[in-house]
Structure formats: structure tokens, C-alpha cells
Amino acid sequence: MTSALGKDLLALEPLSSEQIRLILDTAEPFKEISERSIKKVPTLRGSTIVNLFFEASTRTRISFEFAEKRLSADTVNVASSGSSVSKGETLVDTARNLEAMRIDMVVIRHGASGAAQFLAERIESNVINAGDGTHEHPTQGLLDLLTLRDHFHRLDGLKVCICGDVLHSRVARSNIWGLKKMGAEVAVCGPRSLLPNAIDELGVTVFSRIEDAIQWADALNVLRLQLERMQGGYIPSLREYNRVFGVTSERLARAPKDVLILHPGPMNRGVEIDSDVADGPHSVILNQVTNGVAIRMAVLYLLSGGRPELAEAAKGGGGR
Amino acid sequence: MTDRQTTVLDARAMDRALRRMADEIVELNEGTDGLIIVGIQRRGVQLAARIVGSIRDREGVEVPSGALDITLYRDDLQTVGPRPVVGPTNLPWAIDGKHVVIVDDVLYTGRTIRAALDELADFGRPRRIALAVLIDRGGRELPIQPDVVGKTVEIGRTQRVDVLVSELDGRDAVVIAAKTSA
Amino acid sequence: MTPRNDAAPSILLRGGRLIDPSQGLDETGDLLITGGVVEAHGRLGEVRRDGAAQPEIVDVRGRVVSPGFIDVHCHLREPGREEVETIATGSRAAAVGGFTAVCAMPNTDPVTDNQAAVGFIIRQAQRAGGAKVYPIGAISMGQQGQTLAEFGEMVGAGAVAVSDDGRPVASAQLMRTALEYARTFGIPVADHCEDPTLALGGAMNEGVMSARLGLRGIPAEAEEIMAIRDILLARLTGGHIHLCHMSTKGSVELIRWGKERGINVTAEVCPHHLSLTEAAVEGYDTNAKMNPPLRTAADVAALQEAVKDGTIDVIATDHAPHHYDEKEREFADAPNGIVGLETALAVNLTWLVHGGSIGLPLLIERMSCAPARLFHLPGGTLRAGSPADVTVFDPDASWTVDPAKFRSKGRNSPYAGQTLRGTVAMTLVDGRVIHRA
Numbered sequence: 001m002t003s004a005l006g007k008d009l010l011a012l013e014p015l016s017s018e019q020i021r022l023i024l025d026t027a028e029p030f031k032e033i034s035e036r037s038i039k040k041v042p043t044l045r046g047s048t049i050v051n052l053f054f055e056a057s058t059r060t061r062i063s064f065e066f067a068e069k070r071l072s073a074d075t076v077n078v079a080s081s082g083s084s085v086s087k088g089e090t091l092v093d094t095a096r097n098l099e100a101m102r103i104d105m106v107v108i109r110h111g112a113s114g115a116a117q118f119l120a121e122r123i124e125s126n127v128i129n130a131g132d133g134t135h136e137h138p139t140q141g142l143l144d145l146l147t148l149r150d151h152f153h154r155l156d157g158l159k160v161c162i163c164g165d166v167l168h169s170r171v172a173r174s175n176i177w178g179l180k181k182m183g184a185e186v187a188v189c190g191p192r193s194l195l196p197n198a199i200d201e202l203g204v205t206v207f208s209r210i211e212d213a214i215q216w217a218d219a220l221n222v223l224r225l226q227l228e229r230m231q232g233g234y235i236p237s238l239r240e241y242n243r244v245f246g247v248t249s250e251r252l253a254r255a256p257k258d259v260l261i262l263h264p265g266p267m268n269r270g271v272e273i274d275s276d277v278a279d280g281p282h283s284v285i286l287n288q289v290t291n292g293v294a295i296r297m298a299v300l301y302l303l304s305g306g307r308p309e310l311a312e313a314a315k316g317g318g319g320r
Numbered sequence: 321m322t323d324r325q326t327t328v329l330d331a332r333a334m335d336r337a338l339r340r341m342a343d344e345i346v347e348l349n350e351g352t353d354g355l356i357i358v359g360i361q362r363r364g365v366q367l368a369a370r371i372v373g374s375i376r377d378r379e380g381v382e383v384p385s386g387a388l389d390i391t392l393y394r395d396d397l398q399t400v401g402p403r404p405v406v407g408p409t410n411l412p413w414a415i416d417g418k419h420v421v422i423v424d425d426v427l428y429t430g431r432t433i434r435a436a437l438d439e440l441a442d443f444g445r446p447r448r449i450a451l452a453v454l455i456d457r458g459g460r461e462l463p464i465q466p467d468v469v470g471k472t473v474e475i476g477r478t479q480r481v482d483v484l485v486s487e488l489d490g491r492d493a494v495v496i497a498a499k500t501s502a
Numbered sequence: 503m504t505p506r507n508d509a510a511p512s513i514l515l516r517g518g519r520l521i522d523p524s525q526g527l528d529e530t531g532d533l534l535i536t537g538g539v540v541e542a543h544g545r546l547g548e549v550r551r552d553g554a555a556q557p558e559i560v561d562v563r564g565r566v567v568s569p570g571f572i573d574v575h576c577h578l579r580e581p582g583r584e585e586v587e588t589i590a591t592g593s594r595a596a597a598v599g600g601f602t603a604v605c606a607m608p609n610t611d612p613v614t615d616n617q618a619a620v621g622f623i624i625r626q627a628q629r630a631g632g633a634k635v636y637p638i639g640a641i642s643m644g645q646q647g648q649t650l651a652e653f654g655e656m657v658g659a660g661a662v663a664v665s666d667d668g669r670p671v672a673s674a675q676l677m678r679t680a681l682e683y684a685r686t687f688g689i690p691v692a693d694h695c696e697d698p699t700l701a702l703g704g705a706m707n708e709g710v711m712s713a714r715l716g717l718r719g720i721p722a723e724a725e726e727i728m729a730i731r732d733i734l735l736a737r738l739t740g741g742h743i744h745l746c747h748m749s750t751k752g753s754v755e756l757i758r759w760g761k762e763r764g765i766n767v768t769a770e771v772c773p774h775h776l777s778l779t780e781a782a783v784e785g786y787d788t789n790a791k792m793n794p795p796l797r798t799a800a801d802v803a804a805l806q807e808a809v810k811d812g813t814i815d816v817i818a819t820d821h822a823p824h825h826y827d828e829k830e831r832e833f834a835d836a837p838n839g840i841v842g843l844e845t846a847l848a849v850n851l852t853w854l855v856h857g858g859s860i861g862l863p864l865l866i867e868r869m870s871c872a873p874a875r876l877f878h879l880p881g882g883t884l885r886a887g888s889p890a891d892v893t894v895f896d897p898d899a900s901w902t903v904d905p906a907k908f909r910s911k912g913r914n915s916p917y918a919g920q921t922l923r924g925t926v927a928m929t930l931v932d933g934r935v936i937h938r939a
Binding site: 003004025026028029030032033036037038040041042043046047071301302304 | 389392393397398402403405406407408409410438439442443444
């Protein structure tokens with residue numbers, strides 16, 4: 001038996017709006033648990049979760065770890081530096097080893113697009129994608145949706161512009177799919193060298209000028225500009241990037257209405273976003289972090305359990 | 321479905337039962353000091369609100385109340401799927417040293433109350449926890465007994481008790497029906 | 503004329519549909535093979551062997567008898583990667599696929615960039631007893647793109663063309679020199695057209711699919727820029743440029759432009775680029791990863807049209823076996839390429855002939871006659887006195903692709919599990935039956 005989400009959470013693209021709404025709604029009661037003095041419920045007691053991080057990510061790993069621990073799961077962190085290419089164990093061998101250890105769930109972060117799906121197809125455990133290459137980062141997309149919904153009390157008809165390095169961003173892809181499925185209007189804004197060539201075929205509006213994006217949007221999701229993009233020759237300099245595409249308070253002041261500011265972190269202050277914007281009254285960047293734990297608890301909860309062979313024996317336990 | 325239903329309590333009888341339960345809770349606590357009424361999601365929450373209202377009418381006191389969703393404490397989570405919907409838990413009062421009265425609609429196996437006790441323990445250490453249920457249908461699987469009961473009914477495993485509340489169901493009633501195979 | 507080998511058996515293929523575009527032949531009849539060469543063909547029952555021994559008579563009614571297929575582009579991996587494929591397994595896989603000859607690309611380890619290496623391949627092929635194997639020598643020493651390999655020595659040892667396939671020739675000057683120098687020996691220069699800077703790190707076609715999957719794309723222009731460079735260099739030098747595995751609509755237009763101007767450009771296309779699109783990459787299927795990548799439906803349509811109108815001369819497999827666990831990995835890290843020798847005929851029949859874009863004679867032209875003509879190889883004809891390199895196939899029979907049954911060591915096929923039409927009944931090389939279903 002599989003959950004309402006299926007066995008795994010690999011991407012938002014294949015999910016229905018009902019499934020996304022279920023995750024967002026389920027996250028609501030989980031917010032309260034993190035406010036308790038004892039921030040722990042026994043829901044996943046006895047479940048074993050491996051956090052398999054092939055790429056360094058303090059923020060996402062900690063968020064998942066809190067979510068797992070607050071659900072009482074037993075967790076193991078496996079960090080593997082460098083990609084699997086030509087050194088160390090292959091991903092398929094890693095998968096087989098995990099399977100042999102009878103774990104219940106795997107949270108995987110990997111530098112290769114499709115790595116989470118690759119793993120999911122090879123093991124019976126539930127797999128949660130914590131970011132695969134430049135493909136998707138579904139829990140980040142979901143926590144962004146939750147943060148937007150908290151603030152606007154709706155997603156339908158909301159105008160959200162994703163700003164920056166969309167080409168290399170898994171966050172951007174998950175946002176595009178999640179927002180569109182929930183009825184929001186999505187735009188992207190950034191230098192054309194950092195936008196996928198066929199981006200408009202995904203059904204998003206493209207702004208070349210950040211000023212135009214700010215005029216249009218209810219909210220901006222400002223992506224982190226990976227510093228290595230400059231070495232990669234996509235942009236000439238960080239200084240110029242900030243001058244042309246930086247989200248600054250001067251630019252926001254010219255907007256016809258208050259624009260909500262999201263950022264998946266970690267921020268490059270003074271590059272894609274100015275400090276006074278990041279710390280300003282319209283920034284919900286820390287709300288995103290808080291919601292991240294609730295979203296991940298919801299996803300863990302929804303994917304877990306459901307062992308059909310035990311269901312019969314336990315029948316009547318929840319009856320009236 | 322054309323289940324044959326038997327009404328155990330109609331709206332008036334249910335109201336009387338709840339008012340009597342409210343009186344018994346105040347008696348049990350020897351007043352309203354230190355009392356906190358906690359309803360269990362879902363219909364326990366509405367019943368708790370009625371009891372709080374009844375105490376307000378009689379005693380002129382607004383007793384603190386809260387709501388508890390025990391889904392995440394269920395002992396059958398590894399076996400049921402898909403996942404049950406989680407409702408809100410709202411317990412804004414410090415419960416340490418207080419007399420917490422759990423309110424639920426039907427007491428059956430006792431597993432829900434076991435979960436509620438576990439959950440309450442995560443919020444603090446009450447002086448006493450008591451249990452008030454509108455219907456006790458027997459069939460306990462755990463050593464749990466109610467302190468205050470609206471009505472006791474004797475029914476078999478093939479039947480179910482449904483408590484209807486006007487806030488959710490459009491009317492107040494307690495009915496017995498055959499369990500559907502689903 | 504091919505020397506006769508009187509030790510070879512006599513065979514009479516009786517009652518097949520004889521199709522030989524090299525002489526405009528398409529009739530039902532008999533084909534008599536003696537001494538390793540085609541003796542005669544004619545209407546049913548009219549072909550007689552005078553005197554001597556009675557030939558073995560093989561009933562091929564309902565089948566097509568054609569000149570043997572010639573693959574001008576395959577990777578046999580020997581020397582260097584014998585666990586993946588050898589000249590023996592590759593040439594036998596070719597025989598099963600109806601190929602009587604294949605040209606082996608030089609990106610082996612060590613690179614086939616000298617006379618001795620060419621000789622090694624020829625000797626290994628003679629032992630294999632499968633399809634004939636013609637080595638292609640490297641353009642540059644070690645395929646490093648720096649200095650020319652010894653074309654003359656390699657041709658003397660049996661090489662039939664030069665190519666740095668697997669790598670593009672980045673330097674226009676080196677390509678110019680190669681085209682000029684190759685004229686001395688009358689051999690084509692086969693180029694893998696890819697601008698290495700545009701294609702850097704690419705794993706699939708650039709477009710909406712790559713945007714969705716988060717995979718780095720290779721734009722069509724990476725191929726087209728090199729295709730037009732090569733065409734212009736052929737115009738400059740008068741050399742014969744052969745463009746390998748063309749994959750885009752734009753390349754087709756550029757080749758057409760070159761041919762219209764009389765430039766000595768020829769081109770090949772692979773069965774997979776005539777049948778599959780980038781949609782096959784969905785789910786990160788590494789068996790849909792090749793270079794050049796699978797493109798769009800518009801590209802497939804343009805390539806099919808180019809096969810029909812002659813803009814593209816040859817269909818070649820780019821047979822590229824890999825060990826099974828090399829493909830069992832993250833998409834971006836998986837190697838490029840698929841096996842093709844044992845599915846090429848059926849893919850071409852299913853998508854082109856049964857798909858309605860070309861007839862059987864034209865398919866045989868593209869798979870047999872044109873390759874022989876462009877690479878100056880024996881075969882590609884059923885004329886009397888020609889080497890008896892012959893393929894007999896059933897163009898209609900259905901079968902389901904099961905890579906476990908391949909003779910190739912490679913199992914990496916995007917057609918696994920698909921039902922295709924067209925099976926090879928017999929493959930004959932110099933009158934010897936090297937494969938019989």
C-alpha cells in the first residue's frame with residue numbers, strides 16, 4: 001500500500017494540486033509541535049531514516065533532521081563528499097547497501113539530476129528528494145508555497161517572480177511546478193545567460209529587467225547566485241549582477257505595493273539581495289526556515305507507515 | 321446504505337446528559353479552580369465547549385479549555401495507510417499542577433485515551449487527569465475507565481456508536497448503527 | 503572482379519524478392535552463388551549452374567534478397583575494452599543484424615592511429631568469421647587534435663577512411679589539412695560534428711525537456727556550426743567530408759546547401775535519430791543517452807525526409823556497446839551511446855518503410871549500396887562477379903527486442919521490450935553463410 005503521495009517524494013512536477021494541498025494542510029498542525037516545550041511526538045518511533053547527503057547542505061540537512069527527530073525517528077547521517085563519479089562507491093551500490101540494512105526512509109541530496117529517482121527505483125524504502133542536481137528540491141518548493149499561503153491566505157492568482165540563476169536552480173523548478181499547479185502566476189527574472197533557453201515553454205513569463213518584475217509581482221523568490229557562476233562565465237561580475245539584478249530597497253520602494261521577499265538561503269548579502277531587504281519588514285525568509293521543518297514533518301508523516309499486512313491485525317483499535 | 325439506526329440520545333437528552341456531566345466535573349474538582357477542560361479531536365472538542373458553556377451558566381466562571389489531536393500518538397500508525405488527517409492541537413494553558421479533564425465522545429477500546437495521556441504528558445505534569453465521555457460502550461482493550469459518563473450502552477462489536485453534533489453534523493444526537501465493512 | 507574461391511560452397515537462393523538498387527533490380531527470382539561470388543541471378547527457375555556440383559538450394563520465398571548491409575560507423579572497442587566488445591563479438595553481432603561489413607572507428611585504447619594498429623584489427627577480423635571489418639584510422643595522433651596520423655601507412659594496411667570520431671576535430675586548420683591530405687589516398691574524412699565549448703557538460707538535447715529535467719543541454723547549433731565549418735572546408739580543399747551521425751533539421755539544411763553547390767559532402771544518420779526523440783530521456787533513462795543526443799520530433803521528420811531525398815546518403819549504426827553497470831548510474835555521469843547492429847534493420851523497417859516514408863529499395867541503397875560507393879568498399883551490389891555479400895531478410899516479421907539475446911556484449915538498447923518488424927534470415931559473406939536464423 002502506498003500513501004496518498006505514492007512511495008516517494010521526488011519532484012513536484014508529477015504531483016496533483018490535491019496532493020500538494022494535502023501536504024500544505026498536513027503541515028499546519030505540525031507547526032504547533034515545534035512550539036511545544038517538548039518538541040516531539042512518537043509518530044515515527046522505531047522508523048529508521050538515513051539522510052544521505054552527497055552534497056554539503058547544512059540548512060536542508062538540519063531541517064530534515066529536526067523534522068525526523070521531532071517525529072521520534074531514528075536517524076543516521078551519511079555525508080559523502082564529492083560526486084560519485086570515478087571515485088568511491090557507485091550510487092547503485094549505495095542503494096543496495098541501504099536496502100540490506102532494512103531502513104524505512106532515505107532523504108537524498110545529490111549533485112546529479114535524477115539521482116533521487118534512480119535511488120527510488122532501486123530500493124523499497126521511501127525516498128525523499130532533498131535536492132537532485134539542477135532538477136528539483138520539492139520540500140523547498142513546498143515550504144515556499146506554505147510561506148506564501150500563510151501570508152496571502154491563498155495561492156490562486158498570486159503573482160510570484162523567481163529571480164536569479166534559474167538555469168542551475170532546483171528550487172526554481174520546484175517553485176514553478178508547485179506554484180503553477182496551485183493556480184499562481186509565475187514569472188522568472190534574471191540575465192538570459194542564467195535562464196534555460198526554453199523556459200517560456202514551461203508556462204512562465206520572462207522579465208529581463210528586475211524593475212519590471214518588481215512592478216508585476218506580489219512576491220519575489222530571490223535565488224542564491226552561486227559564486228562559481230561567475231567563474232563559469234555566465235555573468236561578468238558580482239558587482240554588476242547586484243547593480244542590474246539585485247533586489248534592493250530602492251527598487252522595492254518604487255513598487256506600487258508591498259512585495260513579499262523570499263529567499264531559499266544561504267544568502268549572498270549585497271549580491272542578489274541587499275541586507276536591508278533581507279532583514280526588512282516584508283522579508284519572510286525566517287518564516288521559510290520555520291515552515292521548512294513543518295513541511296518536512298508533514299512529508300515524512302504522509303509517506304511513512306501503511307504496512308498493509310499489519311493493518312488487519314490492528315483493526316478496531318481506532319474504532320468507536 | 322440503509323443501515324438500521326437506533327437513536328440512543330436525542331438532542332434534548334444529549335443536552336441534559338452534558339449538563340449533568342458538567343455538574344459532575346465541578347463536583348469532582350470541588351469547584352472550578354485549577355480546572356482545564358480538553359476536548360479530543362474531533363467531536364470531543366465540541367462536547368468540551370458545551371461543558372464549558374454549562375459551567376459558565378451554572379458557576380459564572382470561564383473554565384480554560386483546549387483541543388487535543390491524538391493522531392500522531394496513535395499506536396497503529398505503522399499499520400494504517402494512507403495516513404489519517406491530522407487536526408489542530410491547541411493547548412495554550414500551562415497544565416502543570418492543574419486538574420485536566422479529557423472530554424471525548426465515545427469510550428471504546430481506550431486506545432485514544434492512552435494516546436491522549438501520552439500527549440498530555442508532553443505538555444506538562446497535571447496534578448490529576450480525569451476522563452469524561454458522553455458514551456461508554458464497553459469493549460476496553462486497555463485498563464482505562466471514565467470518571468464521568470453521559471450514558472452507558474451495551475452493544476456488540478458489529479455495531480458502532482455515532483455522536484452527532486450540530487456544529488459538524490447539523491444536529492445533536494447519539495445513534496447506533498451497524499458497522500459498514502469499509 | 504573479385505577472385506573466385508572455388509572452395510566456397512555453391513548456394514542457390516530460390517524464389518526471393520531480389521532488390522539491388524545498384525542495378526535497378528527489383529524482381530522475384532533466384533540468386534546463384536558459386537566460388538564466393540555472385541554467379542548469376544534471374545527469373546524463378548531460370549538460373550542454372552553449368553556442370554560441376556549441385557548447389558545447396560535455399561528456399562527464400564517471401565523474403566528479400568539484397569546486397570549485404572554495410573555499417574560505416576561502429577565501435578568494436580578492441581583493443582582496450584574487450585570486456586565491453588571485441589572484434590569477434592562485434593562482427594558476429596553485425597552478421598546477426600544482416601551486416602556483411604562494418605567500419606570500426608579508431609577510438610580504441612590505444613587509438614588506431616598507425617599501420618600496426620590497423621593491421622591488428624584486420625587480423626582479428628579474419629579470425630572472427632563474422633562480418634568483414636574495415637578499420638577507420640584516426641585523423642590525429644592519439645585523437646589529440648594536434649598532428650596528423652599517417653594516413654598513407656594506415657591506408658596501405660587496410661584503413662578505408664579517417665576519423666577522430668568520439669571527439670570533434672576542434673581545430674579548423676587541422677581539419678583543412680586532413681581533407682587536403684586525404685585526397686592523395688582518395689579516402690573520406692569522417693567528422694563527429696560538435697563544437698566542444700557549446701556541448702561542454704551536455705547530457706541531452708537542449709530544449710524544454712532539458713529545462714524540465716535539469717540536465718545540461720547540447721544545442722542543435724553545437725552540431726550545425728561544425729557541420730557548416732566542415733562543408734566550407736570541403737569546398738576550400740576539394741576533399742571528401744563525411745559528416746557522421748547527423749541529428750538536426752539544421753544540419754540537413756546545411757548539407758543540402760553544400761550538395762546544391764557541388765561540394766563533396768556526404769552524410770550519415772543513425773537509426774535512433776530516425777526513430778526516437780528526446781522524450782525517451784524521461785525518467786533519466788541512460789539507454790536514451792547518446793552523443794549527438796536524441797532531438798525533437800521536427801528533427802526526426804527532417805532526417806527522415808533527408809534519407810528519402812538523398813541529402814543524407816547513408817544510415818549507419820554508431821553501435822556503441824557499454825558494460826551494463828556503466829549505464830546503471832546517474833544520467834549525467836553515464837556514458838554516451840547504444841548498441842545498434844542487431845536492431846538497425848528492424849528499426850529502419852519499422853519507422854521508415856512500414857512508417858511509409860521510404861520503400862525497400864531506397865532503404866537498401868542507404869544501408870548497402872551508398873556505403874560501399876562512398877567508402878570505396880567491395881559489396882553493395884548483386885552484379886555477377888561481385889563478392890557474394892548478401893543479406894536475406896523478412897521485412898514484415900515481428901519480434902520483441904530482448905537485449906539478453908544480443909550477440910554483442912552490449913545490452914544498452916533503448917528499444918528493449920519494443921516490438922519491431924523485420925528479421926534477418928541469412929547473412930552471407932563471400933558466399934559463406936555467417937548467420938542463419
